[in-house]
Amino acid sequence: MSFPAKxxxxxxxxxxxxxxLLTLDGPDAVDRTQSHxxxxxxxxxxRAEQSARVVSNACLVICxxxxxxxxxxxxxxxxxxxxxxxxxxxxxxxxxxxxxxxPHTHLIWAGDRSEEFDLxxxxxxxxxxxxxxxxxxxxxxxxxxxxxxxxxQSLRKRLRYALQRGVTTCEVKTGYGLYPEAxxxxxxIIRHAQEEGDVDVAPTFLCHVPPPELGGADTSERQQFVRxxxxxxxxxxxxxxxxxxxxxxxxxxxxxxAMQILQAGQQHGLALRCHAEQFTYTGIAEHAARLGARxxxxxEEIDEAGIAALAHAGGVAHLLPGAVLTxxxxxxxxxxxxxxxxxxALGSDCNPGSSYTQNLPLMMSLACTQMGLSSAEAWLxxxxxxxxxxxxxxxxVLRAGARGDVVVWDADSPxxxxxxxxxxxxxxxxxxxxxxx
Ligand code: NIG
Ligand code: FE
Numbered sequence: 001m002s003f004p005a006k007x008x009x010x011x012x013x014x015x016x017x018x019x020x021l022l023t024l025d026g027p028d029a030v031d032r033t034q035s036h037x038x039x040x041x042x043x044x045x046x047r048a049e050q051s052a053r054v055v056s057n058a059c060l061v062i063c064x065x066x067x068x069x070x071x072x073x074x075x076x077x078x079x080x081x082x083x084x085x086x087x088x089x090x091x092x093x094x095x096x097x098x099x100x101x102x103p104h105t106h107l108i109w110a111g112d113r114s115e116e117f118d119l120x121x122x123x124x125x126x127x128x129x130x131x132x133x134x135x136x137x138x139x140x141x142x143x144x145x146x147x148x149x150x151x152x153q154s155l156r157k158r159l160r161y162a163l164q165r166g167v168t169t170c171e172v173k174t175g176y177g178l179y180p181e182a183x184x185x186x187x188x189i190i191r192h193a194q195e196e197g198d199v200d201v202a203p204t205f206l207c208h209v210p211p212p213e214l215g216g217a218d219t220s221e222r223q224q225f226v227r228x229x230x231x232x233x234x235x236x237x238x239x240x241x242x243x244x245x246x247x248x249x250x251x252x253x254x255x256x257x258a259m260q261i262l263q264a265g266q267q268h269g270l271a272l273r274c275h276a277e278q279f280t281y282t283g284i285a286e287h288a289a290r291l292g293a294r295x296x297x298x299x300e301e302i303d304e305a306g307i308a309a310l311a312h313a314g315g316v317a318h319l320l321p322g323a324v325l326t327x328x329x330x331x332x333x334x335x336x337x338x339x340x341x342x343x344x345a346l347g348s349d350c351n352p353g354s355s356y357t358q359n360l361p362l363m364m365s366l367a368c369t370q371m372g373l374s375s376a377e378a379w380l381x382x383x384x385x386x387x388x389x390x391x392x393x394x395x396x397v398l399r400a401g402a403r404g405d406v407v408v409w410d411a412d413s414p415x416x417x418x419x420x421x422x423x424x425x426x427x428x429x430x431x432x433x434x435x436x437x
Contacts, residue, residue, distance in 0.1 A: 012082040013062045013433040015406070016073070019093040021058035022414050023070050024384045025399040026051040029377070032311060032341040044338050048376035051384070054414065060096060062404035065432030070398040091408050094427060095417070097379070099168025099405030100360045101386035101396050104297055104318050104347025106206070107158045108151060108186050109176045111142025113352045126327050126354065127251050127279065135353055136176070136209055143176040143186075152189050158350070159199045162358050164437050166426050168405035169387070169395045170199050171347070173245055175206035180232035183207075187239040194240065199431075200403075202390045204243040204273060205236035207261050209252045217254045226257045230264035237268050242391070243294065247275035248284040255282045262291055271391060273318075277301040278329070289313045295345070295389045298323065300330045311341040316389040318345050319381070321366035322355030334371040344373065345389050346381040362422030375418040404433035 029044070029051035059076040061069040063083050069076055079086050116129055116138070129135045143151065155172070162170050172193075174186035187203060194201040207229050214221040233244065244265030248258035252275075262272045271294040276285040278298035285296045285306035296302075296310060297318035310317060317337050324331055334344055346363045349355040357363075364378040373381065387396035394402050408428040411417050417425060429437040 010064055011084060012068075012086040013404070013430065014076075014079070014082070014086060014088045015060040015091050015096060015408070016088055017090040017093055018058040018060060018073075018096045019056070019091075020095050020413055021055045021060060021070060021398065022095065022097040022379060023053045023055060023399060024051070024098060024380065024397045025070075026053035029380055030341055030343050032314075036339050040339050041335055045374040045376065048374055048380055052376040052379050052414065058096070060398060060406065062406070062430070062433035065404050065434075067398055067400055067402045067404050069400060070402075091428075093412075095409040095411045095413060096398075097407050097409065097414065098383050098396050098398050098402070099407055099429065099431065100166045100382045101169040101390065101392075102162060102167045102348050102350075102358075102360055102382070103171045103202075103295070103345050103386040103389045104320060104349050105170060105172055105358075106175055106349070106351035107162075107170070107172045108155045108174065108190060109139050109143050109352055110146035110151060110154065111139050111352065113138060116353065120327075130209075130251055133212075137212070139176045139352055140178050144182060148185070148189055151186070152192055155189060155193045156196065156198070158358065159193060159201070163199050163429060163431070164426075165358055165360065166407040166429055167358070167360060168199060168403070168429070168431050169202070169390065169392060171202040171204055171243075171390055173204040173206040175208035175245075175247075178208060178211050180228050184232060184235055184239060187236055187241055191240040200392070200395065202243070202392070203239075203241050204245050205233070205241040205265075205270070206245040206247070207253065208247050210257075217257060226253075226260055229261055233264045233268045233270065237270060241270060243271040243273050245273040245275065245297075248282050249275070249278055250280045255284050255287065258284050259287055259291070262288060262293065266291065273297060277306065278323070285310065289315045294391070297347070300324065300332050302332070307337060307340045307342060310337075314343070316343045316345050316385060318347050318389065319367060319371060320347050320349040320355060321363045321370065322357045323349045324370070325366060326356075327354050331370050334367060334373045334377070338377065343385050343388065344377065344381050345386040346378065347386070359422050361417055361420075361425065364418050365421045368418045375415040378418050379414050404430065406430040
């Protein structure tokens with residue numbers, strides 16, 4: 001991800017009087033050999049706490065956008081050794097963390113699904129609404145009709161909104177174009193927003209659902225359509241996509257189709273992701289993991305074989321509490337994943353249908369209270385583990401050499417953020433050492 005010239009500043013930012021600094025630079029939390037016996041959960045929680053590494057009475061030094069020092073105040077470098085001009089800012093004993101990373105969003109769309117919100121809450125199912133041409137398909141119609149400029153403006157607005165809520169790195173999926181040309185158009189617009197550089201953007205080429213007019217998976221039109229998506233992968237890559245994703249489910253792509261799409265992505269060097277086992281078990285999580293998928297996402301209905309394959313291959317599980325809550329899905333048991341040695345990340349899944357939120361701290365609270373993560377595990381899931389999933393090792397951590405992306409919280413501890421159920425606790429946000437809020 002390139003760093004935009006407009007944010008490049010010479011000089012030093014020193015944050016002083018940090019009550020607790022969450023560095024996330026301890027040893028890896030995931031132990032692939034871990035036991036399932038008694039005490040396994042407590043041991044995993046302890047490892048996560050060590051991995052998250054909190055420093056009390058700390059100081060953070062960012063020089064020319066990059067972290068120079070993150071640690072105890074007593075060992076901080078002397079000011080005269082730092083690049084001029086040096087700005088010192090006290091955070092008054094507050095909590096300081098890295099900028100958050102949202103590894104799963106659908107931020108580029110047009111249109112409105114508020115009617116569907118009421119229909120669903122009062123009894124209609126997500127899939128019934130889609131079968132009637134609503135849901136994803138209604139967003140596809142609105143997105144197709146919207147101009148590039150309208151789509152860019154709304155994407156820009158959502159990225160800036162994310163930044164104000166502490167997200168400094170954000171994955172953005174296409175997916176509301178359906179047809180290859182339309183998906184490539186969305187990638188062009190995402191690239192434009194990426195170049196504006198408000199947030200670090202990781203673009204994903206998402207093959208969302210097959211157009212219903214093509215008929216079932218056995219029709220030659222549908223097979224031709226899957227081939228046309230595979231054929232568009234080199235262009236997607238040329239337009240900046242770093243990952244490919246496919247939604248495999250009843251009413252979406254079949255497992256065979258999804259595997260064809262993932263294989264095409266693999267041939268062209270994209271990271272592989274998959275919307276897997278959300279409503280119906282298809283077995284795609286296991287197959288995608290074996291193919292080397294970087295992440296499998298949702299996985300409400302995953303089975304033991306899928307979990308074992310994911311643990312073995314080292315793929316990341318993206319849990320998406322917003323969609324679970326909105327669609328009243330089975331709540332994934334995060335401890336079951338952690339016990340098996342699977343790395344967990346959390347995303348907003350922000351989209352106009354199944355999860356209309358950009359509030360990652362709320363996702364952390366929900367993952368703790370509903371899915372069984374400890375607060376240290378939830379923090380890893382929106383920083384270091386999300387960064388691993390996106391392949392950006394200098395984000396989601398505060399140590400010398402990391403990006404100077406920082407959030408100051410009106411909270412005393414990392415745990416308090418998880419406890420407070422989405423309360424607006426963000427006091428300041430810095431991107432590459434520059435205050436953006
Ligand atoms: O991740 N499950 C598939 N896709 C999206 C929902 C998209 C929509 O409803 O518009 C998801 O939840
Ligand atoms: Fe999604």
